[in-house]
Amino acid sequence: MTLIDLRSDTCSQPTRAMREAMAWADVGDDVYGDDPTVKELETESAALLGKQDAVYMPSGTMTNQVGIRAHTEPGDAVLFDQNAHVYLLEGGAPAAYSGTLPRLLPGIRGIFTAADVAAAVGRPHPFFPSTVPAPVKLLCIENTHNLGGGTVWPLEQLLAATAAGRQLGLNLHLDGARLWHASAATGIDVAEYAAPFDTVSVCFSKALGAPVGSCLAGPAELVARARRFKQQIGGGFRQAGIVAAGALYALRQHRSQLPEVHANAKRFAVTVSQMDGIDLDPAHVETNIVLFRLTRGSSAAFVDQAHRLGLHVLPSGADGIRAVFYLDISADDADRAATVVGKTLAAL
Numbered sequence: 316m317t318l319i320d321l322r323s324d325t326c327s328q329p330t331r332a333m334r335e336a337m338a339w340a341d342v343g344d345d346v347y348g349d350d351p352t353v354k355e356l357e358t359e360s361a362a363l364l365g366k367q368d369a370v371y372m373p374s375g376t377m378t379n380q381v382g383i384r385a386h387t388e389p390g391d392a393v394l395f396d397q398n399a400h401v402y403l404l405e406g407g408a409p410a411a412y413s414g415t416l417p418r419l420l421p422g423i424r425g426i427f428t429a430a431d432v433a434a435a436v437g438r439p440h441p442f443f444p445s446t447v448p449a450p451v452k453l454l455c456i457e458n459t460h461n462l463g464g465g466t467v468w469p470l471e472q473l474l475a476a477t478a479a480g481r482q483l484g485l486n487l488h489l490d491g492a493r494l495w496h497a498s499a500a501t502g503i504d505v506a507e508y509a510a511p512f513d514t515v516s517v518c519f520s521k522a523l524g525a526p527v528g529s530c531l532a533g534p535a536e537l538v539a540r541a542r543r544f545k546q547q548i549g550g551g552f553r554q555a556g557i558v559a560a561g562a563l564y565a566l567r568q569h570r571s572q573l574p575e576v577h578a579n580a581k582r583f584a585v586t587v588s589q590m591d592g593i594d595l596d597p598a599h600v601e602t603n604i605v606l607f608r609l610t611r612g613s614s615a616a617f618v619d620q621a622h623r624l625g626l627h628v629l630p631s632g633a634d635g636i637r638a639v640f641y642l643d644i645s646a647d648d649a650d651r652a653a654t655v656v657g658k659t660l661a662a663l
């Protein structure tokens with residue numbers, strides 16, 4: 316029995332062709348700015364995202380946190396959705412690395428409104444000294460939203476929320492780890508989603524199928540500042556062209572396959588949503604992430620039993636389950652995974 320691994324789209328495996336591209340990549344020392352493959356990836360990513368420059372780093376956590384550091388000084392406040400990856404799942408780095416304070420926005424499945432942004436910043440009043448509160452410097456948005464269930468920001472709402480941030484004098488950072496997925500789901504160009512933001516972080520290692528890495532794109536001056544912070548936290552990774560070649564391959568060859576990945580996630584969700592004991596609206600499955608609730612029993616018992624039966628999924632809170640689809644998971648795997656969900660429910 317082969318285990319179907321739906322814990323995360325980071326579990327994807329590099330293909331043979333990708334490994335070939337990596338094996339023969341031209342490389343140099345990235346710290347000295349010498350690696351031609353890294354440069355090619357940075358140039359191509361910046362162009363795709365409509366930004367002046369980009370910098371390649373080992374992880375999405377690093378591109379997000381270096382981005383936050385580049386926009387802020389210790390003591391500044393940053394606006395995040397209450398379930399943002401940068402806030403909840405990056406080891407406390409906004410506090411530990413940038414010394415920033417989170418101000419949380421009440422997003423629904425990761426999506427909040429312009430009014431939420433305005434309310435979180437508040438209105439200055441001459442009776443109240445502006446030196447008292449931590450100054451809010453940055454608004455972060457996540458598209459698609461991981462813990463929201465792969466939610467895509469509606470473009471109009473994204474434009475309204477970012478315009479509200481701008482009006483309040485904030486800088487804007489997009490955690491676009493899965494921006495490729497938003498674009499594949501809606502047909503809206505990644506550059507259009509990226510346009511309102513100063514900086515954009517994108518990942519190649521999730522459902523795009525590359526083994527390593529992310530780019531932070533933005534204006535040349537900010538990217539230059541980010542390069543300094545990348546070095547400061549040990550992100551200078553020498554002959555990184557080996558892994559950048561995998562990222563370039565993924566960018567060029569794998570984006571077109573994302574609609575199929577989304578279709579497999581939906582196929583699984585539709586079947587599972589019809590099972591007794593599951594709370595899941597398939598309309599909420601917009602991209603490659605399926606989140607569902609158990610109406611009885613605990614998520615811990617469910618994931619253990621599913622694992623024994625051949626399906627690896629993650630708990631999401633006390634009664635939630637997360638299943639993530641990627642290139643290596645076929646339509647047949649999606650059907651087999653749904654069958655295991657049914658058997659798991661029956662066994663509990």
Ligand SMILES: Cc1ncc(COP(=O)(O)O)c(C=O)c1O
Nearest residue numbers: 374375376377400457461490492
């Ligand atoms: C939305 C989002 N941002 C950032 C990251 C961090 O990426 P990495 O695992 O490469 O550090 C993830 C990882 O899953 C993510 O889902």
